[in-house]
Amino acid sequence: MLRFLTAGESHGQAELAILEGIPVGLSVTEEIIQKDLDKRRGGAGRGGRGLIEKDKVKILSGVRLGKTIGSPIALLVENSDFQNWKVTMSVHPPSEQTSHLREVSNPRPGHADLAGALKYGFSDIRNVIERSSARETIMRVAIGSICRRFLSEFNIQIDSRIIRIGKMEIPDNSQIEEIIIRALKKKDTLGGVIQIIARNVPPGLGSYVHWDRKLDGLIARALMSIPSVKAVEIGDGITNAGKFGSQVHDEIYYDEKYLRKTNHAGGLEGGVTNGEDIVCRVYHKPLSTLGNPFNTINLQTKKSVKAVVERSDICVVPRAGVISEAMIAFVLSDVLLEKFGSDNLNDIKKNYQNYLRRIKI
Numbered sequence: 091m092l093r094f095l096t097a098g099e100s101h102g103q104a105e106l107a108i109l110e111g112i113p114v115g116l117s118v119t120e121e122i123i124q125k126d127l128d129k130r131r132g133g134a135g136r137g138g139r140g141l142i143e144k145d146k147v148k149i150l151s152g153v154r155l156g157k158t159i160g161s162p163i164a165l166l167v168e169n170s171d172f173q174n175w176k177v178t179m180s181v182h183p184p185s186e187q188t189s190h191l192r193e194v195s196n197p198r199p200g201h202a203d204l205a206g207a208l209k210y211g212f213s214d215i216r217n218v219i220e221r222s223s224a225r226e227t228i229m230r231v232a233i234g235s236i237c238r239r240f241l242s243e244f245n246i247q248i249d250s251r252i253i254r255i256g257k258m259e260i261p262d263n264s265q266i267e268e269i270i271i272r273a274l275k276k277k278d279t280l281g282g283v284i285q286i287i288a289r290n291v292p293p294g295l296g297s298y299v300h301w302d303r304k305l306d307g308l309i310a311r312a313l314m315s316i317p318s319v320k321a322v323e324i325g326d327g328i329t330n331a332g333k334f335g336s337q338v339h340d341e342i343y344y345d346e347k348y349l350r351k352t353n354h355a356g357g358l359e360g361g362v363t364n365g366e367d368i369v370c371r372v373y374h375k376p377l378s379t380l381g382n383p384f385n386t387i388n389l390q391t392k393k394s395v396k397a398v399v400e401r402s403d404i405c406v407v408p409r410a411g412v413i414s415e416a417m418i419a420f421v422l423s424d425v426l427l428e429k430f431g432s433d434n435l436n437d438i439k440k441n442y443q444n445y446l447r448r449i450k451i
């Protein structure tokens with residue numbers, strides 16, 4: 091139903107996206123998208139890039155007079171840093187200016203550098219770094235913002251909070267900066283855990299019928315695709331594995347609608363929403379660009395050297411929640427469109443209300 095593509099290199103001219111499948115009649119403005127992009131830009135643990143980029147979004151198509159018109163929505167964010175990288179990132183064949191450019195040859199363990207260079211046969215790892223960079227997630231946030239706008243028409247809300255930075259539980263956000271500064275002083279990096287919750291999700295989204303339509307699988311895939319996410323947990327999945335069944339399952343009762351006493355399942359049973367909040371956690375690894383770089387092998391000489399040190403963040407967790415929210419918003423929008431129709435927002439709302447009447451919510 092819904093699909094998107096992104097394009098753009100980290101220091102290229104711009105980041106771009108095309109989103110297809112949003113129904114007609116949804117109010118969308120650049121200001122709404124901008125609010126989410128600003129959340130991704132800020133936060134402790136950010137490297138120098140955050141000071142350079144303004145991340146201003148432009149809607150190029152698919153919206154007329156503030157409302158979607160059913161055609162693909164094209165989005166653009168220009169990279170300000172391109173001005174400093176014009177020669178390196180030129181799209182033109184090598185010139186005298188570019189022939190002296192130094193190739194990046196010392197891959198970072200933990201990044202896509204070596205695997206990407208081997209896969210495509212690059213001697214210059216810059217070709218890998220530019221696209222594997224998480225700068226691309228800016229377009230996912232922009233896409234997610236439009237999807238959240240759509241979901242809000244059905245009163246579905248998505249938010250997130252930080253659970254851990256490194257080993258430290260984070261009850262409130264006040265200690266985050268201090269923990270990250272400590273890592274920075276050690277020239278090290280940190281990962282952490284973020285919890286994402288989608289509220290007011292109706293039961294019956296997704297499917298138990300085929301493996302590739304199960305919503306837990308679709309959500310896990312979408313979240314795992316975020317750079318540096320190395321594990322996804324649905325509900326209390328990780329702790330549940332060590333408990334008895336009697337401690338884990340969520341008893342059903344009825345009070346004008348079907349409800350649960352607990353929500354250990356995280357709102358999903360059999361790959362279908364059960365009407366409780368969808369609760370997920372993403373586990374981000376510590377970033378792999380280290381101030382004290384690891385040993386690696388130079389691609390040309392095959393000798394042991396230190397890995398390249400690119401300008402880098404220390405910890406992405408403070409600003410990565412909005413990326414997970416975006417990916418879940420996209421997946422939920424897709425399954426909602428699948429169930430209730432896809433062309434016209436008013437038609438979809440009517441179908442939605444009929445369904446709620448049938449299941450008596």
Ligand SMILES: Cc1cc2nc3c(=O)[nH]c(=O)nc-3n(C[C@H](O)[C@H](O)[C@H](O)COP(=O)(O)O)c2cc1C
Nearest residue numbers: 201202222223224317318319377378379402403406
């Ligand atoms: C918002 C965000 C910013 C990131 N910034 C950096 C960074 O500055 N330095 C770095 O080494 N990795 C950074 N990463 C992680 C890398 O992009 C990621 O580890 C790398 O592409 C390899 O992919 P993988 O970790 O998913 O295997 C960032 C990730 C996110 C989500």
